[in-house]
Amino acid sequence: MSVREDLGNRMPGGDAGLIVAVLVVLYVAYVLAGVGLGYSLRGQLNTVAVLTFYIGAFAMLALALNLHWGYTGLFNIGIVGFMAIGIYVMALVSKPLYQSGGAAQVGGLGLPIVVGIVAGMVAAALLGLVVALPALRLRADYLAIVTIAMSEIVRFSFLSGEFQRFTLFGRRVGFGGGSGLILDFTDPLQAFFETFGLWNAYLGFVDAFGAIVPTNPKPVVDGLVYGLVLLLFVAAYYWLLKRTGESPFGRVLKAIREDEDVANSLGKDTNQFKIKSFMLGCALMGLAGILWFMTQGAVTPNTFRPRITFFVWIALIIGGAGSNTGSVLGGAVFAAVLYQGPRYFKNLVDAALPSFNAPSSFGPAVAPLLSNLNPAPLFYYTVDSIRQLQLVLMGLVLIWLMHNRPEGMLGHRKETAAGIPLTSPRTRTAATDGSTGGDEGGRPTDAEGGEGGERDE
Amino acid sequence: MGIAETYSRGRRFAVDRPGALLLAVVGVLLVGDLLTGLASGRTAFSDVGSLVWDGLMRGLVIGLAGIGLSMTYSILNFANFAHGDYITAGAFSGWGTTYLLAGLGRADVGSLLLVGAGGSVFGGALGIGITGTPVAVVAGLLVAGVFTIVLSLAVDRFIFRPIRDEDGITLLITSIGVAFALRYMMQFVFGSDVRGTTAQPPAVSLYFVDGAVRINMHDLTLVVVAGGLMLGVHLLLQRTKLGKAMRAMADNEDLARITGIPTERVVRSVWIIGGGLTGVAGYMFVLWKGTLGFNDGWLLLLLIFAAVILGGIGSVYGAIAGGLVIGLTASLSVIWIPSAFARAAAFFVMIIILLVKPSGLFSGRSTA
Numbered sequence: 001m002s003v004r005e006d007l008g009n010r011m012p013g014g015d016a017g018l019i020v021a022v023l024v025v026l027y028v029a030y031v032l033a034g035v036g037l038g039y040s041l042r043g044q045l046n047t048v049a050v051l052t053f054y055i056g057a058f059a060m061l062a063l064a065l066n067l068h069w070g071y072t073g074l075f076n077i078g079i080v081g082f083m084a085i086g087i088y089v090m091a092l093v094s095k096p097l098y099q100s101g102g103a104a105q106v107g108g109l110g111l112p113i114v115v116g117i118v119a120g121m122v123a124a125a126l127l128g129l130v131v132a133l134p135a136l137r138l139r140a141d142y143l144a145i146v147t148i149a150m151s152e153i154v155r156f157s158f159l160s161g162e163f164q165r166f167t168l169f170g171r172r173v174g175f176g177g178g179s180g181l182i183l184d185f186t187d188p189l190q191a192f193f194e195t196f197g198l199w200n201a202y203l204g205f206v207d208a209f210g211a212i213v214p215t216n217p218k219p220v221v222d223g224l225v226y227g228l229v230l231l232l233f234v235a236a237y238y239w240l241l242k243r244t245g246e247s248p249f250g251r252v253l254k255a256i257r258e259d260e261d262v263a264n265s266l267g268k269d270t271n272q273f274k275i276k277s278f279m280l281g282c283a284l285m286g287l288a289g290i291l292w293f294m295t296q297g298a299v300t301p302n303t304f305r306p307r308i309t310f311f312v313w314i315a316l317i318i319g320g321a322g323s324n325t326g327s328v329l330g331g332a333v334f335a336a337v338l339y340q341g342p343r344y345f346k347n348l349v350d351a352a353l354p355s356f357n358a359p360s361s362f363g364p365a366v367a368p369l370l371s372n373l374n375p376a377p378l379f380y381y382t383v384d385s386i387r388q389l390q391l392v393l394m395g396l397v398l399i400w401l402m403h404n405r406p407e408g409m410l411g412h413r414k415e416t417a418a419g420i421p422l423t424s425p426r427t428r429t430a431a432t433d434g435s436t437g438g439d440e441g442g443r444p445t446d447a448e449g450g451e452g453g454e455r456d457e
Numbered sequence: 458m459g460i461a462e463t464y465s466r467g468r469r470f471a472v473d474r475p476g477a478l479l480l481a482v483v484g485v486l487l488v489g490d491l492l493t494g495l496a497s498g499r500t501a502f503s504d505v506g507s508l509v510w511d512g513l514m515r516g517l518v519i520g521l522a523g524i525g526l527s528m529t530y531s532i533l534n535f536a537n538f539a540h541g542d543y544i545t546a547g548a549f550s551g552w553g554t555t556y557l558l559a560g561l562g563r564a565d566v567g568s569l570l571l572v573g574a575g576g577s578v579f580g581g582a583l584g585i586g587i588t589g590t591p592v593a594v595v596a597g598l599l600v601a602g603v604f605t606i607v608l609s610l611a612v613d614r615f616i617f618r619p620i621r622d623e624d625g626i627t628l629l630i631t632s633i634g635v636a637f638a639l640r641y642m643m644q645f646v647f648g649s650d651v652r653g654t655t656a657q658p659p660a661v662s663l664y665f666v667d668g669a670v671r672i673n674m675h676d677l678t679l680v681v682v683a684g685g686l687m688l689g690v691h692l693l694l695q696r697t698k699l700g701k702a703m704r705a706m707a708d709n710e711d712l713a714r715i716t717g718i719p720t721e722r723v724v725r726s727v728w729i730i731g732g733g734l735t736g737v738a739g740y741m742f743v744l745w746k747g748t749l750g751f752n753d754g755w756l757l758l759l760l761i762f763a764a765v766i767l768g769g770i771g772s773v774y775g776a777i778a779g780g781l782v783i784g785l786t787a788s789l790s791v792i793w794i795p796s797a798f799a800r801a802a803a804f805f806v807m808i809i810i811l812l813v814k815p816s817g818l819f820s821g822r823s824t825a
Contacts, residue, residue, distance in 0.1 A: 134812045140626055141536045145762050149804040160797030361575035362646045363567045388641045395638030402631040
């Protein structure tokens with residue numbers, strides 16, 4: 001039994017306990033770094049809110065991708081296209097009607113936000129269907145190329161002038177083209193609380209919060225509450241995908257992942273299962289895109305470049321494909337360490353060296369190092385371009401993971417296929433394994449050698 | 458052979474391959490629309506001629522870069538998503554050399570080597586072009602090829618070789634990591650601005666029915682370089698043992714190794730040929746279009762994938778033919794659809810090909 005599994009079993013509260021423990025560690029690290037720098041309480045709370053936001057967003061996306069890749073073996077690298085469709089359709093439906101003289105060049109259909117969210121999810125699922133119908137018959141690498149091409153087609157379409165403004169049901173609507181789309185619907189949080197008639201209560205809570213943060217507490221509270229809402233959505237995703245994975249439907253999906261021909265020969269219409277799984281995952285990606293971008297005030301098509309897809313894949317691979325708990329953990333670790341970490345580090349350097357003046361390009365940064373061995377400008381330039389370098393870092397992490405730990409933190413964990421527990425509570429080792437004998441599971445790496453042998457016997 | 462037999466054969470075809478039939482109908486409609494447009498004067502012959510020429514040039518670049526991708530795809534069995542960034546790396550290395558040779562003494566060496574990062578030097582001001590500075594351009598071309606060979610061998614040695622025996626998806630994911638690391642490292646060094654690289658090359662206007670089609674010296678350079686290299690690859694693969702060994706490996710690697718083919722050496726040759734062609738393609742792409750940015754290779758990569766799949770993975774002729782089809786599609790599509798969708802149209806053609814003929818046009822002829 002490996003250390004990893006042992007840890008998982010000993011952790012109080014099981015998977016949920018593991019997730020909470022990792023989150024606590026990440027938050028404590030951030031807060032301690034903030035304390036060391038003498039951040040104000042407001043700054044600390046903002047840091048926590050932003051961190052929670054990204055943890056929620058990446059955990060949701062990794063969970064949705066886990067349904068595609070971890071459960072069904074569908075190699076989707078067009079995630080960002082489904083997110084874009086989700087938020088754009090949601091904006092089209094929920095933006096208020098066009099009024100001349102306003103800041104927004106185009107209006108929407110003026111329907112409630114909930115309707116918009118559902119419409120966005122449906123649109124993402126339908127796009128998934130359009131992609132899936134032809135592509136699922138193809139090899140995994142072809143599906144990869146088709147999905148990434150689709151995500152670029154989506155971006156070009158939103159960029160083009162053709163869809164900048166058009167008329168739908170007699171309303172002047174559009175996607176805003178390259179200059180972006182202003183999301184001028186009601187603040188989602190306000191809409192959410194107003195649905196339950198709790199808006200005034202919420203405002204009261206914000207006022208009470210003023211005791212902790214005296215000046216203008218609303219943005220801080222909004223950020224924290226929205227982060228909390230995202231975490232609730234993560235929990236909902238987790239529950240939905242766990243239920244899906246444990247249902248008869250989910251068992252067929254895992255069978256497809258391991259060997260599609262076998263599933264087919266057992267009389268399962270694998271194409272049907274794959275299409276349903278793909279559409280469900282796409283809808284969830286669309287929802288994640290909506291939740292990520294609907295509080296941003298505006299969206300531009302060029303936000304939706306393939307790099308977001310790349311982020312989600314790293315999150316999933318860190319956590320481990322095939323495990324929902326791993327997806328959440330991977331999303332959290334990715335968001336805290338690889339995504340927000342370098343940016344936070346830059347803030348730390350900014351705070352520690354308030355007067356540094358970074359060179360504008362690589363030439364002036366290197367020249368002093370070569371002429372009089374002064375590394376400071378290169379260091380400043382490096383810190384200043386941390387947003388590019390963090391992508392280099394992510395690429396290297398991905399390579400390292402594929403070399404050394406392709407199954408991630410918790411990938412391909414033994415999952416009981418039966419609906420009832422098969423073992424007595426005292427011995428928990430004989431659970432059936434979703435991956436034994438499969439190409440991915442049976443890889444005899446050094447670290448896994450003992451475990452693999454035990455599993456095969 | 459009666460009419461009835463022809464009829465029944467046609468009917469069987471229509472029933473078996475409805476997609477292909479639909480495609481043919483759409484194709485006939487589009488061509489018909491073009492012909493009526495030409496006949497009625499709605500579309501000018503010279504415009505179509507210019508678009509065809511533009512598409513051919515684009516297709517040559519895509520085809521040249523596609524050969525390397527196609528070879529690694531068939532022999533190493535994975536889709537290399539880092540290929541686009543090899544193109545960019547080749548372009549930057551070659552253009553750094555060209556700038557250095559063309560501008561030595563007129564600007565400081567650092568700015569020249571960084572291809573004028575941050576607007577410090579402009580290629581147009583240096584008068585760079587095949588006629589203005591032929592030595593600098595040829596030297597840049599060679600450096601681009603050599604640098605990309607070294608880069609692809611180094612990446613293979615340290616990143617792909619340790620996991621050579623894994624499945625294609627593992628390698629594919631790894632190559633995505635390589636792509637991002639390379640691309641943003643280049644952005645870190647060379648900056649994110651798109652810079653103009655060449656002075657206006659001399660051009661001739663050829664009269665074509667109702668107007669002129671302009672052809673400049675860089676177009677002709679591209680034709681000569683790409684045509685020469687494609688011919689060279691053809692001879693190499695047809696006339697040498699290496700070509701035979703590559704075909705054997707693409708077919709069955711274990712069998713090839715048992716029969717005494719040094720597979721690792723063949724793999725190295727594949728990277729050398731593919732890397733060299735890719736670097737040269739990147740350099741020529743920039744010479745032809747006159748601008749250089751860190752995203753160029755990545756944006757071209759999806760079109761290259763389209764070309765390689767269209768031509769049939771592993772087929773060198775397929776890569777060239779596919780490149781020409783994709784290039785022409787991307788250029789000519791603006792006759793019927795808004796220009797913002799030109800690239801989307803090329804992807805669309807690829808998806809259609811995957812549906813109708815997933816094995817590609819030249820399928821089953823690995824690396825020949």
